[in-house]
Amino acid sequence: MTDMDDQFEFPERVTDLQAVPPCWRDLYNASNDGFDLHPDAVRQMRELEAEYAQKLKAVQAEQDAKLAASERQTEALRKELHDRVSNRAIADALYSRGVKPGLLKAAVASFRAQYQLEIEKRADGGFDTLIADSYGRVPVADAVDVWLSDEEAKPFLPPPKATEGALTLALRRLRANVH
Numbered sequence: 136m137t138d139m140d141d142q143f144e145f146p147e148r149v150t151d152l153q154a155v156p157p158c159w160r161d162l163y164n165a166s167n168d169g170f171d172l173h174p175d176a177v178r179q180m181r182e183l184e185a186e187y188a189q190k191l192k193a194v195q196a197e198q199d200a201k202l203a204a205s206e207r208q209t210e211a212l213r214k215e216l217h218d219r220v221s222n223r224a225i226a227d228a229l230y231s232r233g234v235k236p237g238l239l240k241a242a243v244a245s246f247r248a249q250y251q252l253e254i255e256k257r258a259d260g261g262f263d264t265l266i267a268d269s270y271g272r273v274p275v276a277d278a279v280d281v282w283l284s285d286e287e288a289k290p291f292l293p294p295p296k297a298t299e300g301a302l303t304l305a306l307r308r309l310r311a312n313v314h
Contacts, residue, residue: 143155143156143159145159145162145172145176145180146172147171147172147177148166148169148170148171148172149163149169149170150168150169150170151169151170152170155170162176216254217252217254220254220262220264221247221252221254221264221275222243222247224262224264224275224276225242225243225246225247225264225275225279226239226242226243228275228276228279229242229243229246229279229283229291232279232280232283233292233293234283234291234292235291235293238290238291241291242288242291245287245288245291246278246279246282246288249282250266250268250278250282251266251267252264252265252266252275253265253266253267253272266278
């Protein structure tokens with residue numbers, strides 16, 4: 136059997152039996168004006184075609200379902216990576232600016248609620264976390280600086296360092312005069 140034999144279309148009627156590969160010629164019966172495909176062969180081919188089409192449809196549906204599940208999983212992983220990279224960049228920026236470790240999670244959530252974050256992959260494989268504002272894309276560290284100056288961020292910052300008040304100055308003068 137040759138490749139041509141495998142690709143033969145099995146027309147129901149041929150005028151010349153030479154058009155049929157030798158291995159399939161016994162499926163044709165002579166008629167008045169050519170050769171007809173045997174009725175049983177036609178029925179069997181139609182049944183096989185229908186069965187094949189049904190199986191192909193089932194396989195395609197299964198593959199489509201697997202692809203959709205894979206796409207959902209990929210999207211969930213992409214979102215998880217985005218959240219982790221964003222949260223890490225925000226937490227690092229907040230921590231380096233004095234936000235207490237115990238308040239970082241709440242500060243990150245408060246910050247994220249106000250800004251739309253974007254992740255950009257660098258040529259070196261690392262990531263840059265940016266926010267988009269009216270001035271364009273800004274590094275998250277710069278946005279954290281602005282956010283920390285807002286009243287809403289004050290609870291996350293340590294109290295300001297105590298300055299010497301009048302009582303402290305008076306006590307220092309008294310101590311200085313006593314000695």
